[in-house]
Amino acid sequence: MKTYPGSEIRNVAVVGHARSGKTTLIAALLHAAKMTAARGRVADGSAVTAYDEEDVARGTTMQNAVAFAEWQGVKINLVDTPGFHMFSHEAKAAMLPVEAALVLVNAQCGVEAVTERVWKYAEEANLPRIVVLNQMDSPRAGGGQGLSALMEDLHERWGRTCVPVQLPITGPEGFHGVVDLITMQAFFYETNGNGSGRIGEVPGHMLAAARAAHEALVELVAEGKDELMEEFFAEGTIPEQHLITALHEAIREDRIFPVLFTSGEANVATDHLLDFLKVYAPAASERAAVAVSGIEVMETVAANGHAAGLGASGGEAEHGNGEVSGYGSGMGNDKNDADIVLRPVADSEPVALFVFKTMSDPFTGRISFFKVVSGVVKTDSCVENYARKGQEKLSHLSVMQGRKAVEVTELHAGDLGAVAKLRDTFTGDTLGQKGAEIRVELPERPEPSMTYAIEPKTRADEDKLAGALHKIMEEDQLVRFFRDAETHEFLVAGSGQQHIEAIVSRLKRRYHTEVTLKAPKVPYRETIRGKAEAQGRHKKQSGGHGQYGDCKIRLEPLPRGTGFEFGNEIFGGSIPRQYVPAVEKGIVETALRGFLAGYPVVDFKATVYDGSYHEVDSNELSFKVAGRLAFKKAMEQAKPCLLEPIMKVEVEAPEEFAGALMGDLNGRRGRVQGMQARGKATVIAAEVPMAEMLSYGTTLTSITQGRGSFHMELKHYDVVPQLVAEKILATAKKPVEAEEE
Incomplete structure (x- = not known):
């Protein structure tokens, strides 16, 4: 396979709400680019990025997947993301290795909850966004009210900078083409064809609307650029070549969010979307120089000078027909300017790459997906894992087409690749040339919101459970697996019930481990609401030295969340100093076992204020037992209650x-x-x-x-x-x- 320099690479995350058609559109794009002989479909599991057994079984994407299209001398890497809210952390993670987000909006429903969420993620990352109104072939597009309703929804959500760069062509045969508002040409398609359009004249009934939309686009592109405004006022328009360059720059700088129209299911306008990504989406080489803080944290310097997560190229890169500058992606932590050292995203720099995804394949083993930050990565080269200080050999470099690995000899700065069987490398690790250490910080992930108790069905399942779950945790960093010290249950945590059920199903399908899910025990606590005093006396004589311990304690409530405090008010040596800690230990141990229902007792103060001892029979054990007895008697009077x-x-x-x-x-x-x-x-x-x-x-x-x-x-x-x-x-x-x- 051909290798591509960063200027010929477009990295795009395809994001949007569930059922907006992301996986189907990617399958159509790959077919239009002749990367697949037949157009894959989600329904029968043939879509390239719907390869996971759980995704296929449930008919929804639950993990990021990567595919690529070679289109007219450019390589377009596409990251398919989940659209169900429980898996939106995956969509957020997909923002880091890309230079643009393709935000799909279901034309039947408009902007939905997860669409807004992923838009916010891209906004936080300073990531250029291209809006695609998909499923335009549906008669319910725009809620049955057409283009005006769709655009009104976009403007209400995201502002007037969401501007059409196309107009949909519809008729009795449905959605069958688009008008390019930049070139003012029409592209016509056969429904369920190969995605290749036929260029023609703009339909007469659309000519006035197309001219008005073209003028609105030109005016918006010219805003904020004095030289363009002068040209616009002098000539009444902007020449096509200048418009292409200016639009690319406006998209890269987040001044304009172009709106396009497609149907992935009918394979309409997919080749034109590929054309648009080639010309207008930021190239991988347009990342600004990487900002390194010491040898630990890698961030990005955005065009406005602030530190960000993985930024755009500090120099200029030729794209379209003009010169463009870099932009930033904003996923890092701000640092003082004095601490920042820049590393350009260029082939001439030391090799560095970071792992943004891990996949466990039953045949190949662990596959690490990475982005080349700088340098040229070659197959069979050795790199250092900066986080774990170990050496890794990059055998059989590949680019991923869904589950299929396509081997390559090298990958240039800005490209996405994969390598199998790294020994000690996981998601979030940065690797590279020894002595040129940097570190990429992944975006912060949310904490799990739901926890279930998990119980193996058989002893064989118990033996396999921990290893299988750790492999799943390598793939999905939101999954947690731990043992509750209080309830002694094994717990698995995820983003919701469907997420955890998918984990259980994956355990059975992939690792042949069957478990039972149960609602976890609620970690109640016990406390007291009143004061009480009690005496605990332990006296035991069984020949020889006996046991004797006697203490008086006082319990009193403390403010919620305080925990436990111990006080010592012994005067005159009624209890020798060396035995007082034993009284405290007896109280603490008994409090952990609870009084009402076996839950730990918290938020109270225990004070020992009197007692007695025997010079021969007293010892630490005796006073520990005396502390237990005193605590239990005092609890009976201290108005114990449950906390939740x-x-x-x-x-x-x-x-x-x-x-x-x-x-x-x-x-x-x-x-x-x-x-x-x-x-x-x-x-x-x-x-x-x-x-x-x-x-x-x-x-x-x-x-x-x-x-x-x-x-x-x-x-x-x-x-x-x-x-x-x-x-x-x-x-x-x-x-x-x-x-x-």
Whole structure:
């Protein structure tokens, strides 16, 4: 396969809401570019980027996938991303190795919840965005109201800089072409054809609308550029060649977000989309020089001079018919200018690459997807893993076409590649030439929002479980697997119920490990609401030296979240100093085992203030037991109660579901803290007991028709209401007392 320099590479993340047709459109683009003999389809599992067994079985993308198209001397790397809200962290991760985001909008539905979310991710990354209104062949495009309704929706969400660079051609036969507003030519297509268009004249009934749209585009491109405005006012327009160069620059600088029209299902206007990406999408070489802080953190200097995550080229790169400058992507942490050293994204620089994705293949093993930051990476070369300080050999360099690896001899700065069987390299690691160390920081990922207890079905499953889950965790960094020290359960955490169910299904399909999911035990706590005093005396005589310990303690409540405090008010030597820590140890151990229902006792102070001892029979063990006895007696009088974890919950959903969601949260003993608008979505902030949120993901999906998402984190502990506490205590076992030594 041919190798491409950075100036001939376009890296594009295809993002959007679920069912917007991302995977189908990529399959159509690959077919139009003659990369595949037949157009793959999601329904039968033949789409190039829908290769994962879980993706195929569920009919939805759950992990990023990479494919490439060679088109008229340019290589276009396409990163397919999930559109379901539970997997949007994957779409966010896809922003780092690319130079542009192709934001797909379902023409039938307009901008949806995840579309807005991924737009925000791209905005945070300073990533140029190209809007594609897909599924234009549907009679319900624009809600049945056509182009004006679609554009009104885009302008309301993202502003007037969302401007059409095409107009859709529709008729009795449906959507069958586009008018290019730059060249003022029409492209006609056969429905379900090979994606290749026929150039023709603009239809007469569209000529006036096309001219008006062309003038609006030219005027918007000229804004902010004095020389273009002068040319525009002098000639009434901008010559085509100048317009191409200026539009490319405006897209790269986020001044304009072009809008195109396609149908991936009908394979209409796909070759024209490839043309557009070739000419107008930023090239990989247009990244600014990489900013290195010491030898640890790599960021990017954006065109405005601030540090960002992986930036654009500091020099000039020829593209289209003019000279263009670099831009930034904004995914790093700001550093002082004095700490920044620049490394251009160029073949002449030391080799450096970072791993942005890991895939576990049952035949090949671990496959590491990487982006070449600088230098030329050659097959069989040796590089150093800067994070783990080990050497890795890059055997059989490849570029990925979905699951299929296409071997290459070398990859240039800015390209995406893959390599199998690296020994000790994982997602987020940076590798490169020894002595020229840098570090790429991946964007911060959200914390898991749902946890389930996981239990192997057989002993054989138990033996395989940890290894299989760790392989899944290498692929998906949002997955967590751990043992709860309090409940002694093995827990698996993910972004939601569907995410965790997919993990369980993958364990069975890929690793032949069967498990049972159970709702996790809620980590309740116990505390006291009153003061109490008690005496604990341990006296035992069994021949020879006996055991004797006697202490008086006082318990009092502390503010919520304080934990445990111990006080010593012994005066006059009623208990020798060396035995006081033993009393504390006895109290702490007994508190961990609980008093009401076996949950740890927290937020209290225990003070030992008196006692007695025996010169011969007293020892540390005796006073430890005495502390236990005193604690249990004091707890009986100190008004013990249960505490439950209260979660800070943020729910985002279309505004029409706000009433139903608030009612549901109130029914879960939640306290709504407030609401705010975020575009057309509403964000509800609430505090809800964890016990009421264990199955919330399923309910939210049902109420919002899959358009809502939520995040929660521990806020604090609060007292369980009496009626609820009685039910918990009725099913809980009293703590088993340890035998006194």
